[in-house]
Amino acid sequence: MKNYKKLTSVLSILLVAVLLLSLAGCQAAGSTPAAQTSAGQTTGTKTVTDLVGNQVKIKNNIERIAIIPIPWASVAFAVDGSGKKIVGMHPSAMESYQNCILKTVAPEMAAANSTFVDNSFNVNYEEIAKLKPDLAVIWDYQPEVGKKLAELGIPSVAIKYGTLQDVQNGIKLLGEILNKQDRAAALIKWQNDVINSLQSKTKELTSKDKTKVLYLRDKQLQVGAGQSINKLMIESVGGENVADKVSGSWTKVSMEQVMAWNPDVIILSDFSDIVPEDLYKNKLPGQDWSSIQAVKNQKVYKAPMGIYRWDAPCVETPLMMEWIGKVIHPEMFANLDLRNDLRTFYQQFFNYKLTDAELDQILNSKLNPGLKI
Incomplete structure (x- = not known):
């Protein structure tokens, strides 16, 4: 009888240990995908390469963007399908917005700040910090702006502009940033299809x-x-x-x-x-x-x-x-x-x-x- 009780006690302890190990294993297995990103990284971030070759670590899910280059607010809207994430844009971009169909199509963009940057693209760092952007978009010739933004904890991507290829490269980059790769690819394909058709005539x-x-x-x-x-x-x-x-x-x-x-x-x-x-x-x-x-x-x-x-x-x-x-x-x-x-x-x-x-x-x-x- 004593041996039986002793055996039962040992088995009980072993069963509890197995159960605890099993639960721990389930928790560890369950935490891995939650912590991983679509880019295979952890901590909710991913790395993108901007249009001048900088490797930039950003949040997986960007919710707030401040955009310095004039045309890029409309490009970001087109790639995302919404203007809700655009918290700041250039005053000339805002002027264009107020006078075009975008104001009707994306009324939410009217709330974007346009005082954090002036017409010469000088950035007011105190103002942009107040916007709490997850990301800023800057010109390729503004590396010093990028450094100062980094000191404020604001990552930035630099874009080139001037040709249609630059626009398409920017569309692709925004697709990666906003997790809208398919939409970006569709926009680029549409552009190329129309142009090829016109040139054939x-x-x-x-x-x-x-x-x-x-x-x-x-x-x-x-x-x-x-x-x-x-x-x-x-x-x-x-x-x-x-x-x-x-x-x-x-x-x-x-x-x-x-x-x-x-x-x-x-x-x-x-x-x-x-x-x-x-x-x-x-x-x-x-x-x-x-x-x-x-x-x-x-x-x-x-x-x-x-x-x-x-x-x-x-x-x-x-x-x-x-x-x-x-x-x-x-x-x-x-x-x-x-x-x-x-x-x-x-x-x-x-x-x-x-x-x-x-x-x-x-x-x-x-x-x-x-x-x-």
Whole structure:
């Protein structure tokens, strides 16, 4: 009997020990996936590589972003499908937001702070700290800003900008940051599909068939020059950028040079308030547009403006190319339905149904009454 009791006691102790070990094993096994990230790391972080090659450790689930580069607020919105995470953006980006369809599509972005950075991209570190961002987006030429932000405990990613490839690289990076890789890939594919389709229609054009286009930024005669995205926009749909040989992106030229170019079509940027009537009625001091072919034929047009200014590299650049195609080669692009393409794009990526009035707003129809699109 004593041996039996002793054996029972030993077995009981062994069973309790096995049970405790089993529970401990279950807890350890259960904690591993909770602590791991989609990047295979722990502590709720992951590492991304920004557009200048910096390895940046960030939260897995970014909830608050402060964005210094002007166009990137609209790009972040497009990739995420919402503006709720954007807590700060550049004042020029806010100005664009207040005057475009993005204000209607993403009303939540109106709450974003636009005082933490000035028009020259100088950062107020006290103000940005108050925003408590999980991440800041900075220009590639701002490494000192990145260092100061790091001292405040704010990680930052640097972006390059100026070409459509830069935009696509940025879209991909934002997809990784926001865990929206599939959405980012779909945006890039859509861009490339539209551009390839447009270029296939114009590849047989000779130089004699190409329309001479001047892209005018402002009343100071800054034009879209040889290193501008506007060159790509124009050439992709069978146009000739008359300022192709001028160096730079936006470059100031003389009225005499414009007269020598004598463009067939003039496109006016959304970066200024210049409108076709300013040229038709010679309202600009010190400039005489009366002899320019585009003015004489009333072929001066105000550029569209979607979720951002279409003059600059942006998510909607392929739609801008479609618009220019309709402007300079209406017969060649007669079957291209830009309004329908706009509706489809906004529905697919923003889950937003554009009205006819909103389409007119985007296309600046009131300022372009002679343009039937």
